[in-house]
Amino acid sequence: MQIETRIQVADIPEEGLFLNFSELSKLIPEVDDYVKIGTTQGRLEIHKSGANIEINGWVKSQVHLCCDRCLKSFPKEVETSFFYLLQPKADFGRDLSSDHQLSRDEIDVYWYEDGQILGEELFREQILLQLPMRNLCKEECKGLCAGCGADLNEARCRCSEQEPEGPFAVLAQLKATSKN
Ligand SMILES: [Zn+2]
Numbered sequence: 782m783q784i785e786t787r788i789q790v791a792d793i794p795e796e797g798l799f800l801n802f803s804e805l806s807k808l809i810p811e812v813d814d815y816v817k818i819g820t821t822q823g824r825l826e827i828h829k830s831g832a833n834i835e836i837n838g839w840v841k842s843q844v845h846l847c848c849d850r851c852l853k854s855f856p857k858e859v860e861t862s863f864f865y866l867l868q869p870k871a872d873f874g875r876d877l878s879s880d881h882q883l884s885r886d887e888i889d890v891y892w893y894e895d896g897q898i899l900g901e902e903l904f905r906e907q908i909l910l911q912l913p914m915r916n917l918c919k920e921e922c923k924g925l926c927a928g929c930g931a932d933l934n935e936a937r938c939r940c941s942e943q944e945p946e947g948p949f950a951v952l953a954q955l956k957a958t959s960k961n
């Protein structure tokens with residue numbers, strides 16, 4: 782079952798809205814060729830505070846990243862809790878200190894418009910924030926040889942074997958095959 786992640790502010794009851802998402806990956810907008818979002822679970826607890834919306838959330842996702850060195854895809858699990866304060870777009874930027882103990886630096890403050898909250902965007906942003914600066918399938922990944930393209934984790938570099946690249950090398954190869 783696909784659950785809608787767009788929440789109408791008008792539908793949020795006074796006691797709050799509690800949503801569990803068992804599979805979000807289809808709902809989250811695609812990132813790029815190097816980051817694929819797999820199985821993802823999430824939770825949102827949404828409360829109204831006047832015109833503002835407070836969101837406590839949690840997300841856990843199996844992300845498939847592309848190794849910077851060997852270009853292989855590898856899985857990485859990310860999990861995080863988050864808090865957002867959303868203001869109506871018209872009020873955005875108004876001083877918060879009077880109604881909140883936390884300063885603007887300590888919380889993520891965003892705006893919403895058209896009376897709806899895009900839950901999938903919050904999940905997506907939180908997943909991306911958890912990703913490392915460098916994507917390595919393993920810390921000691923040896924990468925690909927720039928000369929022959931061999932994956933040096935699994936194979937030996939073939940650069941020296943391919944030399945000398947001349948008529949004699951071709952002859953030697955012909956000889957080798959005719960013997961078989
Ligand atoms: Zn690698």
Ligand SMILES: [Zn+2]
Pocket residue numbers: 926927928929930931938939940941
């Ligand atoms: Zn090589």
